[in-house]
Amino acid sequence: MPVLGLQLMMLKEQIHEKGMYEVLRQVRELDIDAVEVSQVEMTDALIDDLVRGRADFGVETAAMSVSIAPGGNGFALETEFDRAVEACAKTGSRFLRIGMMPHLAMTSKEACEEWAASVEPYAARLAAQGITLCYHNHHVDLIQFDGERIFDIVRRVAPSLLFEVDLHWVQRGGMAPLDMLEAYSGVCKLIHVKDFRIAPVSLETYRKAEAKEIEWAEFQAEFLSLTQFAEVGQGNMNWPALLPAAEQAGAEYFLIEQDDTYGRDPIDCIRDSREYLRSIGY
Template identity: 85%
Template sequence: MPVLGLQLMMLKDQINETGMYEVLRQVRELDIDAVEVSQVEMTDQLIDDLVRGREELGVETAAMSASIAPGGNGFALETEFDRAVDACRRTGARFLRIGMMPFSAMTSKEACEEWAASVEPYAARLAEQGVTLCYHNHHVDLIQFDGERIFDIVRRVAPSLLFEVDLHWVQRGGMAPLDMLEAYTGACKLIHVKDFRIAPLPADAVEKMEAGEMDRKAFYDVFLSLSQFAEVGQGNMNWPALLPAAEKAGAEYFLIEQDDTYGRDPLDCIRESREYLRSIGY
């Protein structure tokens, strides 16, 4: 069974306030076995804390973030390749992940191919060092150019680059997550376990529209913005079917993530997600 972990983007403010080790202690208390590091500065102290967290708390580092050029999220492989590999060895992480391709790469087939071609040499070099580079998707990765999804372009041009599949974003992109997992079996190494709910239609918006205080276009903008990130088990995703399918597709880590907690304490949201996953056998 894949290892259950947490995307630490949810606790980045706490990391910046109290340090990584204290956050890892809280993660361990929630009965979570691994973490993925994102959206925090990869200082030497933070890496030391990840090492200490594994040794003293038993919390694995599932993955850390990377980009190709400087200025991105995590290690910049153009300038920090050796440091990234050393950090993986020290922490025991077997995966690095790219959180998103540049927006410019999403605009055409040629731009996407060019970006994927720039990533492939780094993915291949990392593989030689025992580190797998994965690409994290969003809904835009279901864009099609000449009938070929961005997913397909990346796999074709950068075969050494595997996937971190965010099942929420697959759903939002219009592809059934079960179909995606089947189509890319063998490439799906990390899974973001993130639910998808539709928020209630605000009564005040309906009242304003009916009273003529809001035009139909403004109301329709509200109507189209009801999609939300949700605690696992509190949305519409079929986790009892999805998680076994993800494991069959090659997943090694299931990582709880919720991009927005809508004012709730993220620790409460994580706890709720963890309790649901426990209730279905994870």
């Protein structure tokens, strides 16, 4: 069974306030076994805390974030390749992940191919070091150019680059997550476990539109943007079917993530997600 972890983007403010080590203590108390590191500065002190957290609490580092050029999230492989490899060796992480391709790469087939070609040498070099580089999708990765999805372009041009599949974003992109897992079986190594719900229509906004206090278009815009990130088990995703399919597709880590908690304490959201996953056998 894949290791259950947490995308630490959810606790980045706590990391800034308390430090990584204390956050890993909280993660362990939530009965979570691994973390993925994102949206924090990868200082030597933070890496040392990951090492201490593994030794003291048994919390693994599932993956850390990288970009190709400087200025992105995590290690910049152009200038920090050796440092990223060293961090993996220290923490025991076998995965690095790219959170998103540059927006320019999404504008055409040629731009996407050019970006994927720039990534492939780094993915191959990392593979030679025993480290797997994964690409994390959003809904835009379901864009098609000449009938070929961005997913397909990446696989064709950068075969050493595997996938971190965010099932929420696959659903939002219009592809059935079960179909995606089947289509890309064998290369889906990290899975973001994130639910998808539709928020209630605002009665207040409706009444304002009906009374002509706001333009009807404003209500329609709200009506068309009711999609939300949800605690696992509190949305519409079929996790009892999805998680076994993800495991069959090659997943090694299931990582709880919720991009927005809508005013709730993220610890409470994580706890709810963890309790639901336990209820279905994880």
